[in-house]
Amino acid sequence: MTNPLILKLEQRDQLSDDEKKALENAIARIRVVEADEDIVREGDRPTESSLLLDGFAARYKIVSNGRRQISALHVPGDFLDLHSFLLKTMDHGVLALTTCRIATVPHATLEKITDEYPHLTRMLWLSTLIDGAIHREWLTAMGRLSATAHMAHLICELFLRLKAVGRADGDTIQLPVTQAELGDTLGLSTVHVNRVLQELRKEGLIRFQGDALTILDWERLKKVGEFTSTYLSLQNEDR
Amino acid sequence: MTNPLILKLEQRDQLSDDEKKALENAIARIRVVEADEDIVREGDRPTESSLLLDGFAARYKIVSNGRRQISALHVPGDFLDLHSFLLKTMDHGVLALTTCRIATVPHATLEKITDEYPHLTRMLWLSTLIDGAIHREWLTAMGRLSATAHMAHLICELFLRLKAVGRADGDTIQLPVTQAELGDTLGLSTVHVNRVLQELRKEGLIRFQGDALTILDWERLKKVGEFTSTYLSLQNEDR
């Protein structure tokens, strides 16, 4: 089975065999983290970065009154903390939402890659830039869209991101995320998440039973969520 | 006068003379953009990136009902669209909030830097990672803090960022940003921005007359905004 990171990057630009080999060799070990466990903690100074191979994970921060905000949801192929390579100190934690299979890449190896593989370096840089683009999109959705639109937007995004790494089954994705976690992602209460999901269901836009989320009307869902995929950089071009 | 980007980067790690020279030489030309003009437009595919030398600028997105969300506020030393080097298509616009002096750096030159200067490349990468860290912090503030706390947080951040590039005068910074623009940044209405500023003033935390913003009680302001500066990566270390 191919490394989902390679899958993700090759969607954006071609990788040489050398580069692919360098990526594969960068993996020092593979570990498994159980659901609800921390993968990295706020304040940590990791000496390696974690690449998600399987499962769902979230970056999060806790604020004073114990409330939590999730600032990123991660799917296979995503680096969870590639930024710790240069930022050094984690300004947030990373949590496993399901059982996660994780490849660890030592920062020393990343440094070597930046010395020897300029194009591959740009591709890794790109992957953090996409994270940033997603952050901006979330900011816009959170600040200026209604809760319903925001939820629709998130669903559109997750569908495309999962599809891009071969994790969509037709119009259905597995989304093993509780309504409380969705609330922490969207900045809403669980109660309101529930209301909003009901509405999307009532409108015939989605089905969502158990973990299985099915898109029933992609076009209308996109419209409700004011979704355009530009920010995901899904095009293959020279970078 | 030193290039504020060099000032900004040298605060995070040492730069060699060669690297500084490479940065200076990367500037193809300098242009001036008047307040309220677009510097880059959503959908553009720039062939050069813009480095802000003087003035204030904002990244923004307009949503369907005409509402606007500002996803980043930029001060001198910030790249406005370094990410366009690899993301290629702008997923948002960039606007001059005041008259801006801007240095343009061709993407071809950036590519050359990534080929020849690994450490400098990492420092440029770092600067986009700091943008990302700020985005995450804004997400948390927007999703889980009260409007007042969010405003306090933003003020703390801008104060430190301006101070880091020598643009603070004691406890005072120039913040030539209207309340409407602050609203678009925080995801609030102008009316509520006004209420929240009154409250911070009444509490004796800030003075804000005209463009001059003075921090009257840093410790309490930090506390109200639940502000910690980790995410700004202000420490000098090997990167």
Next chain:
DNA sequence: TGGCCGCACTCACATATGTTTATGCTCAGG
């Protein structure tokens, strides 16, 4: 010098979303 125009500021009222509390489903474990 007069008159706009942009902006800060106010008030009255509207509403999206939060809070609290409770119910019932489903599924894993004993």
Next chain:
DNA sequence: CCTGAGCATAAACATATGTGAGTGCGGCCA
């Protein structure tokens, strides 16, 4: 087969923030 935990769902009520409309000030320009 029962039990409890975790989760989705529900209803009643509370509130932070939005909306719409308006005032007044200060600076710029004719």
